[in-house]
Amino acid sequence: MNQAEAVPSSAVVRPKLKRSIIDCDIHHYTGMDVIRPYLAREYRELVETYGNALPGGMHFNGGVGGRMVDSFPPEGGPAGSSLSYMQRHHLDPNHVEYGILTGEGSGMHNTINHDYAAALCSAVNDYTIEHWLSQDSRLKGSVMIPKQDPLLSAKEIDRVGGRSDFAQVLVSNGAIFPYGNRYYYPIYEACVRHNLPFTIHVGNEGSGVNGPPTGAGHVTHYIESRASRPQVMMAHLASFIFEGVFERFPTLKVVLQEAGVFWIAPYLWRLDQDWKALRVQTPWVRKLPSEYFRDHMRVTTQPIEMTPNRAVFDQMMASIFAKDTMMYCSDYPHWDFDSPLKALPKLDDELWDRVYYRNAANIYGLPARKSERAGEPS
Amino acid sequence: MNQAEAVPSSAVVRPKLKRSIIDCDIHHYTGMDVIRPYLAREYRELVETYGNALPGGMHFNGGVGGRMVDSFPPEGGPAGSSLSYMQRHHLDPNHVEYGILTGEGSGMHNTINHDYAAALCSAVNDYTIEHWLSQDSRLKGSVMIPKQDPLLSAKEIDRVGGRSDFAQVLVSNGAIFPYGNRYYYPIYEACVRHNLPFTIHVGNEGSGVNGPPTGAGHVTHYIESRASRPQVMMAHLASFIFEGVFERFPTLKVVLQEAGVFWIAPYLWRLDQDWKALRVQTPWVRKLPSEYFRDHMRVTTQPIEMTPNRAVFDQMMASIFAKDTMMYCSDYPHWDFDSPLKALPKLDDELWDRVYYRNAANIYGLPARKSERAGEPS
Numbered sequence: 224m225n226q227a228e229a230v231p232s233s234a235v236v237r238p239k240l241k242r243s244i245i246d247c248d249i250h251h252y253t254g255m256d257v258i259r260p261y262l263a264r265e266y267r268e269l270v271e272t273y274g275n276a277l278p279g280g281m282h283f284n285g286g287v288g289g290r291m292v293d294s295f296p297p298e299g300g301p302a303g304s305s306l307s308y309m310q311r312h313h314l315d316p317n318h319v320e321y322g323i324l325t326g327e328g329s330g331m332h333n334t335i336n337h338d339y340a341a342a343l344c345s346a347v348n349d350y351t352i353e354h355w356l357s358q359d360s361r362l363k364g365s366v367m368i369p370k371q372d373p374l375l376s377a378k379e380i381d382r383v384g385g386r387s388d389f390a391q392v393l394v395s396n397g398a399i400f401p402y403g404n405r406y407y408y409p410i411y412e413a414c415v416r417h418n419l420p421f422t423i424h425v426g427n428e429g430s431g432v433n434g435p436p437t438g439a440g441h442v443t444h445y446i447e448s449r450a451s452r453p454q455v456m457m458a459h460l461a462s463f464i465f466e467g468v469f470e471r472f473p474t475l476k477v478v479l480q481e482a483g484v485f486w487i488a489p490y491l492w493r494l495d496q497d498w499k500a501l502r503v504q505t506p507w508v509r510k511l512p513s514e515y516f517r518d519h520m521r522v523t524t525q526p527i528e529m530t531p532n533r534a535v536f537d538q539m540m541a542s543i544f545a546k547d548t549m550m551y552c553s554d555y556p557h558w559d560f561d562s563p564l565k566a567l568p569k570l571d572d573e574l575w576d577r578v579y580y581r582n583a584a585n586i587y588g589l590p591a592r593k594s595e596r597a598g599e600p601s
Numbered sequence: 602m603n604q605a606e607a608v609p610s611s612a613v614v615r616p617k618l619k620r621s622i623i624d625c626d627i628h629h630y631t632g633m634d635v636i637r638p639y640l641a642r643e644y645r646e647l648v649e650t651y652g653n654a655l656p657g658g659m660h661f662n663g664g665v666g667g668r669m670v671d672s673f674p675p676e677g678g679p680a681g682s683s684l685s686y687m688q689r690h691h692l693d694p695n696h697v698e699y700g701i702l703t704g705e706g707s708g709m710h711n712t713i714n715h716d717y718a719a720a721l722c723s724a725v726n727d728y729t730i731e732h733w734l735s736q737d738s739r740l741k742g743s744v745m746i747p748k749q750d751p752l753l754s755a756k757e758i759d760r761v762g763g764r765s766d767f768a769q770v771l772v773s774n775g776a777i778f779p780y781g782n783r784y785y786y787p788i789y790e791a792c793v794r795h796n797l798p799f800t801i802h803v804g805n806e807g808s809g810v811n812g813p814p815t816g817a818g819h820v821t822h823y824i825e826s827r828a829s830r831p832q833v834m835m836a837h838l839a840s841f842i843f844e845g846v847f848e849r850f851p852t853l854k855v856v857l858q859e860a861g862v863f864w865i866a867p868y869l870w871r872l873d874q875d876w877k878a879l880r881v882q883t884p885w886v887r888k889l890p891s892e893y894f895r896d897h898m899r900v901t902t903q904p905i906e907m908t909p910n911r912a913v914f915d916q917m918m919a920s921i922f923a924k925d926t927m928m929y930c931s932d933y934p935h936w937d938f939d940s941p942l943k944a945l946p947k948l949d950d951e952l953w954d955r956v957y958y959r960n961a962a963n964i965y966g967l968p969a970r971k972s973e974r975a976g977e978p979s
Contacts, residue, residue: 437836
């Protein structure tokens with residue numbers, strides 16, 4: 224027991240929230256205009272001569288250009304481009320003790336040109352270090368990798384992943400193969416080497432090098448594209464388990480981001496059932512799929528499905544082992560931002576603390592909450 | 602009120618079951634060896650000269666060749682090939698009053714050759730009429746269509762769909778486009794013309810003309826392939842709703858077969874939520890996605906997910922409107938056959954009757970249960 228536990232929780236000043244929180248998904252702006260100075264010279268010149276040469280988004284979106292109306296900095300510029308406005312608008316009032324920056328797609332996960340993808344990732348990572356991580360110690364970065372090319376990805380993880388201000392490795396949900404495929408092993412070797420979780424964030428489904436976003440081909444409308452996100456995440460989840468990735472990399476953690484959460488419950492029921500009947504075909508899968516999920520996977524909240532009533536909510540939370548696996552995130556400044564005050568129904572103290580702080584602190588290895596450190600003022 | 606309601610239910614003889622049932626998924630054998638005599642002469646000659654020329658299954662399976670060990674007729678031949686054995690083994694002891702025959706894939710839903718696909722469908726349909734539907738009045742057929750080619754599909758529906766012994770139109774889950782796409786309208790026009798539900802049965806995901814089975818590409822193991830089935834079905838479900846198919850074809854009913862059932866609950870929660878935020882982009886979608894589901898879609902039971910406990914089961918049943926949407930099926934003679942005695946936990950009488958009989962009788966337009974007809978012995 225440390226002295227922190229002696230600090231009565233009522234002594235902590237909390238602007239609307241019980242305690243400070245960790246936000247696992249904050250999109251700082253990483254468009255070409257800001258990362259260009261960090262791009263390797265040969266690509267900078269190509270971009271200046273030919274344009275970005277990146278697959279574009281194929282769907283309309285929500286909000287204004289996909290962003291919350293009030294998230295644009297008053298001094299001008301894109302949503303998520305101003306640290307000082309993000310501090311005033313989100314980090315300070317929402318008592319964010321740590322925020323994991325996830326950037327914007329920028330095409331590095333779906334361009335056909337792997338070397339260009341790698342250069343873009345390096346540029347985003349360097350820009351993020353200089354303009355964000357070194358400016359506010361609350362912010363932690365995501366190592367962007369060109370997942371199309373696992374060897375170049377491992378190289379980038381080794382280049383910056385040892386820094387204490389990077390919290391995870393991040394890739395898009397849209398992929399060429401499901402992420403359990405052994406093609407990706409160099410990435411997981413590097414993640415394990417640097418003790419970084421591997422985070423799959425929705426995006427790029429059906430775009431660029433990635434195949435159609437559903438097992439029935441392309442979809443027509445944005446709402447269908449959003450509906451395809453859990454489908455693709457399902458493919459990755461099953462792939463990690465049945466390819467035996469967690470047996471090969473026992474310390475690897477995987478975060479599923481922004482594809483919803485409650486689809487995981489019936490999906491695990493089905494995988495557990497099928498594993499009981501078919502485990503002879505995948506003998507390296509040694510325990511129930513739901514146990515691998517609980518031990519190795521985490522899921523962030525936004526956009527959590529609204530259940531018909533509280534009883535269903537509680538049972539779904541239990542069914543996905545939320546106490547161990549769920550981590551709050553806001554998706555700031557995207558249009559479907561979830562305020563920490565409204566993201567979830569009222570949780571008991573223990574569960575609240577795990578979802579809004581402790582589960583993330585544990586897998587990202589973040590130092591304990593300031594307000595709980597011995598003798599420190601909150 | 603008719604006199605049938607005066608017959609006390611205790612007067613009915615029931616071998617283990619309360620009442621007779623409808624089984625919505627019985628696979629009679631429709632391999633090339635039995636359908637060849639029904640194949641158009643030009644294709645019969647091509648098959649004799651070059652072989653079947655059909656995409657094969659890419660995964661191992663369960664049971665023995667994918668079938669229950671005890672489903673092979675003692676007189677020899679493949680599982681599901683003998684009507685008399687099926688009668689003794691399943692229809693009689695399980696008190697099946699009606700059984701919907703669904704055949705075997707046979708490649709008609711994934712061959713690149715649309716005309717050959719159409720010829721195969723006609724052969725299966727003609728074989729089914731002669732050897733099954735005309736031999737046992739309990740059995741109802743599925744009109745197989747070459748869904749790759751909606752015009753040829755409509756032609757086949759018009760050719761045999763007017764017969765009272767066909768209950769539905771059947772296609773594979775694996776598809777080139779999600780089934781809400783307007784490309785398929787000629788099929789729905791024909792379904793509506795003949796008042797036949799459109800049934801999507803799992804199969805052919807990732808095979809032949811159909812794209813990879815997940816939004817992240819191909820999968821490695823059979824258990825992952827099974828896990829891809831709900832993913833693809835999700836794509837179809839969203840497509841039907843957001844493309845506005847049910848506004849254009851208000852009498853159309855769609856049956857989702859063998860992709861599980863409880864994934865539908867969190868999926869509908871998410872679609873309802875997103876529709877509230879994004880309905881401006883699809884103004885022809887006039888009510889909640891869950892309302893379209895309830896009004897127009899049905900889901901068959903096998904293989905239903907096992908929930909952690911009864912309370913969760915009941916809430917999931919309510920969440921998918923099982924009282925209105927769920928229909929029992931066995932998947933006979935496949936290895937993961939669900940006996941009507943064990944498929945589901947104990948249901949109250951009303952729900953039991955709807956799931957095991959009435960919902961199917963309603964959408965397939967089947968005459969009322971024999972044991973409930975006035976004056977008839979059970």
